[in-house]
Amino acid sequence: MDDAETTNHTASAGHLDDPATSARYDELAAGLAKVQARITEAAELAQRNPAGITLLPVTKYHPVTDVALLHQLGVTAVGESRINDAASKAAAVPEIAIHFIGQVQSKKTAAIARTCQAVHSVDSLRLVQRLEHGRALAVEAGLQPAERPLQVYLQYSYDNDPARGGTTPERIRALASTLMEECAHLTFAGIMMMPPPTVNPKTAFAKGAELLGELSATYGRTLGYSAGMSQDLEVAIGQGATIVRVGTAILGSPTLR
Numbered sequence: 001m002d003d004a005e006t007t008n009h010t011a012s013a014g015h016l017d018d019p020a021t022s023a024r025y026d027e028l029a030a031g032l033a034k035v036q037a038r039i040t041e042a043a044e045l046a047q048r049n050p051a052g053i054t055l056l057p058v059t060k061y062h063p064v065t066d067v068a069l070l071h072q073l074g075v076t077a078v079g080e081s082r083i084n085d086a087a088s089k090a091a092a093v094p095e096i097a098i099h100f101i102g103q104v105q106s107k108k109t110a111a112i113a114r115t116c117q118a119v120h121s122v123d124s125l126r127l128v129q130r131l132e133h134g135r136a137l138a139v140e141a142g143l144q145p146a147e148r149p150l151q152v153y154l155q156y157s158y159d160n161d162p163a164r165g166g167t168t169p170e171r172i173r174a175l176a177s178t179l180m181e182e183c184a185h186l187t188f189a190g191i192m193m194m195p196p197p198t199v200n201p202k203t204a205f206a207k208g209a210e211l212l213g214e215l216s217a218t219y220g221r222t223l224g225y226s227a228g229m230s231q232d233l234e235v236a237i238g239q240g241a242t243i244v245r246v247g248t249a250i251l252g253s254p255t256l257r
């Protein structure tokens, strides 16, 4: 947990004696508690330790004030899917780590490498190479510490639908090898996957877990499994998710606010 003084952030969060800010704080606290309870229950059902599952609140399309309030509530990392939003939120709440979870465009890799501590959606050699280069430059410029490489999750696609991103097990094996052997500024953190809407999510999450198990054995290290969102986090936890990316169930729908 980050023990920085929460009073430092009231400027970007708004003041808790302001009724609207205070109401939003309570709403976010309730959302976090509700989702944490779901995680605990799903972990117990799967006979897993709930402490092995990290909740990553997804703040995309929500204002920076929400990020500041989440930080006050003890959240240390959030997920974002647009790099411009990620950069402005990182600047406003520098204590919070940003995980990039959206599809990565080549031209945004430098900004991602400068701004984020993790990327969940890497699916090509070109992106790996550009992120490595971008992170090296960020370290050189003193914007990121050399001892903290960018964490890279390789996105597995169950059905190869380009709309959701991700790639095949064969390509993921090759990318993992590149990450392990050639990328001093990146860490191979694990696998991310989103099940196609037409497939039984349990089947898809299980397939990703199988690939993850194989890679963990190959490299003799524990890898993370970024799987599960508001609707399917229980299913993902049942299949071994170690990090769930949850937006709506904590923050509500941005369009309704």
Ligand SMILES: *Cc1c(COP(=O)(O)O)cnc(C)c1O
Residues within 6 Å of the ligand: 058, 060, 081, 101, 102, 229, 230, 231, 245, 246, 247, 248, 249
């Ligand atoms: C938006 C998003 C999430 C969160 O989705 P919710 O259904 O709001 O929980 C998780 N992962 C990715 C990649 C996303 O784009």
